[in-house]
Amino acid sequence: MKIIALRALGRGFTATSGFLTGLALAGCGLFGPSAEQFLIRVDSIAVPKILAAGDTLTAHFYGGIGPDGCWRLARVDKETTSASLDVTFHGEHQVRSGYDCTASPVGLHHAEVVAPPLGTPFAITVHQPDGSVLRRFVNVQ
Numbered sequence: 841m842k843i844i845a846l847r848a849l850g851r852g853f854t855a856t857s858g859f860l861t862g863l864a865l866a867g868c869g870l871f872g873p874s875a876e877q878f879l880i881r882v883d884s885i886a887v888p889k890i891l892a893a894g895d896t897l898t899a900h901f902y903g904g905i906g907p908d909g910c911w912r913l914a915r916v917d918k919e920t921t922s923a924s925l926d927v928t929f930h931g932e933h934q935v936r937s938g939y940d941c942t943a944s945p946v947g948l949h950h951a952e953v954v955a956p957p958l959g960t961p962f963a964i965t966v967h968q969p970d971g972s973v974l975r976r977f978v979n980v981q
Contacts, residue, residue, distance in 0.1 A: 879969040880905055880913065880929035880948055885976045887964060893980055897954040899925060899964050902947070909942030910934045918952065923959035925952060928967040 886900040905911045914932035918925065929948060934941075954962075960980035965973050 874935045875914075876933040876935060877914065878931050878933065879967070880931045881969055882929060882948065882966045882974055885964055885966065885974060887976050887978050890979045890981060891958065891962070893958070894956055896956060897958060897962065897978060899952045899954070899976075901927070901929070901950045901952070901966065903929070905931050905946040905948050906933060907945050909944060909946065910936070910939075911946045913948060913950065916950065916952075920954055922957055924963040924965065925954055926965045926967075927952065 880903055882901050882903040884902045886902070887897065891897055905913060911931060911933050914930045917928040917930065920926075929950070958978075958980045961977040962980055964976045964978070966975075967973055
């Protein structure tokens, strides 16, 4: 009976110490960096005012992602139709324990290419973090 009780006690200590070790490693960031997700604010969209009907449209998006190298563009959600391009930019802030980020600010410089045929006016819409939208129109002739 004592042997069974000692084995159970030993398993309890093993399970508890394993849990506490895992918790300590996670707290130190040793399982990898954690990331905070956010929407990126776009300051401007560069597109031509007029585009020939058979031409390909290239839209350039500019903004600020973060104050240092721990911030990055994570993904771009887009929906394209013949009459519109709808875009949302998602960023990621890497939080790393004991890691120094580069001091340079990270900017958004992104281009989307839309092949013809395009309707007129062609609307480009960017969803902003505050719920507003930034919109530009291109006249296709």
